[in-house]
Amino acid sequence: MSALPSRAAAGPRGAAAAPDSRKSHGLQTLVGSLQAGRPLHVLDFGGPVQNNIDFITDVVGGAGHSLYIDHLLRSYEYFFSAKEQEEGVFRPDRIEEFVASVMDFPDQSADAILIWDRLQFLPPEVAEAIVARLYRILASDAFLLALFRTDSSGADRAPYVCRIVDSQTLLLSEQPPARRMQTFNPRTIQKLFQNYREVKFFVSRESLQEVLIRR
Amino acid sequence: MWNKPKKDDLPVRPEPAQAAAPSPAREAIPTSAYPSRRPDEAVTRGGALIGKSLILAGKISGREDLVVDGRIEGDVDLPENKLTVGAGGHVQGGIRAREVVVYGTVHGNTEAVEKVEIKRNARVLGDMRTARPVIEEEAYFKGNIETVRVEPPKTAVQRAAAPDAPQPPALPNAAPAQIEARPGEPRKG
Numbered sequence: 285m286s287a288l289p290s291r292a293a294a295g296p297r298g299a300a301a302a303p304d305s306r307k308s309h310g311l312q313t314l315v316g317s318l319q320a321g322r323p324l325h326v327l328d329f330g331g332p333v334q335n336n337i338d339f340i341t342d343v344v345g346g347a348g349h350s351l352y353i354d355h356l357l358r359s360y361e362y363f364f365s366a367k368e369q370e371e372g373v374f375r376p377d378r379i380e381e382f383v384a385s386v387m388d389f390p391d392q393s394a395d396a397i398l399i400w401d402r403l404q405f406l407p408p409e410v411a412e413a414i415v416a417r418l419y420r421i422l423a424s425d426a427f428l429l430a431l432f433r434t435d436s437s438g439a440d441r442a443p444y445v446c447r448i449v450d451s452q453t454l455l456l457s458e459q460p461p462a463r464r465m466q467t468f469n470p471r472t473i474q475k476l477f478q479n480y481r482e483v484k485f486f487v488s489r490e491s492l493q494e495v496l497i498r499r
Numbered sequence: 500m501w502n503k504p505k506k507d508d509l510p511v512r513p514e515p516a517q518a519a520a521p522s523p524a525r526e527a528i529p530t531s532a533y534p535s536r537r538p539d540e541a542v543t544r545g546g547a548l549i550g551k552s553l554i555l556a557g558k559i560s561g562r563e564d565l566v567v568d569g570r571i572e573g574d575v576d577l578p579e580n581k582l583t584v585g586a587g588g589h590v591q592g593g594i595r596a597r598e599v600v601v602y603g604t605v606h607g608n609t610e611a612v613e614k615v616e617i618k619r620n621a622r623v624l625g626d627m628r629t630a631r632p633v634i635e636e637e638a639y640f641k642g643n644i645e646t647v648r649v650e651p652p653k654t655a656v657q658r659a660a661a662p663d664a665p666q667p668p669a670l671p672n673a674a675p676a677q678i679e680a681r682p683g684e685p686r687k688g
Binding site for chain 2: 350
């Protein structure tokens with residue numbers, strides 16, 4: 285059982301917390317940063333999840349606000365050939381092309397970015413290029429939320445579907461198929477986001493590291 | 500499950516004399532203004548169909564519901580009606596409609612006053628502007644979502660002004676949108 289029972293998981297009938305429901309301080313901080321009186325632009329690279337669409341469009345609801353959605357892993361698999369993926373060899377120009385195709389946004393135009401655990405399922409050079417592009421896209425002082433599994437078994441894992449239950453609660457469930465997963469530790473995460481102003485780690489359970497990055 | 504609402508549906512749309520007919524006759528009433536029970540009914544009785552083998556290049560505009568099972572290369576403009584892109588359907592162009600449901604593929608921006616629904620296995624690349632975005636998780640969607648507030652339908656005023664006027668079956672606002680929309684979700688799950 286969770287040491288941090290969530291409000292949402294308790295539900296109206298006070299039912300026990302779902303096993304994959306967890307409190308997210310990173311999300312809470314990110315959502316808190318969105319309460320601004322101007323048009324906001326949020327990017328979600330976890331793919332379409334109705335909870336998230338409802339939540340974010342509600343939070344940033346109103347004329348001029350928008351939520352951009354893409355499933356980064358599916359876009360990656362769609363863009364790169366099976367051979368490239370199998371061999372794990374990616375030409376720099378192909379990476380550049382891919383990054384430009386999935387992240388064609390003006391500099392500093394995003395008020396928040398949800399990348400979830402997607403970076404961990406991309407080849408290192410692609411992940412690095414993505415992070416570099418996100419740095420350009422993210423507005424100054426804005427946040428990026430990422431999840432990293434600290435499991436170093438080297439086994440393939442299914443990425444998470446991350447559902448926002450409320451401003452501080454996430455519901456995570458694995459979404460097959462399993463994919464090759466890069467191993468990260470706090471040091472490699474720090475290095476990955478070295479250009480960013482701040483990298484904040486939140487202690488989480490089940491070998492999951494929640495990381496909030498400030499541009 | 501749908502039989503229950505069927506009873507409730509009937510009083511919603513006042514029918515002059517025929518409404519009092521016995522139930523078998525009710526089933527026989529042309530159902531173009533009624534919610535369709537199945538997609539093929541919607542096609543044959545309630546709107547137009549672009550069949551699987553058809554390829555259309557150019558703009559489409561009109562005042563009736565449309566189901567696309569073929570391919571459209573151009574904009575679709577049905578501001579008061581519902582557009583359904585079937586599982587094999589493909590729209591390459593902008594869409595403006597009252598409601599849009601996608602089972603197939605759309606490459607272009609979509610604008611719907613009421614709702615855009617992207618079903619599992621659908622593929623949509625383009626921005627979306629609607630009051631109610633609904634995207635199933637198995638769907639592939641890549642684009643911007645901008646939610647908009649629904650303005651009161653202008654036709655409501657028209658309806659109030661002329662309540663006794665004959666109601667053409669295909670008018671989108673002749674019946675509450677929800678009644679029309681719900682049974683249009685036959686392939687759910």
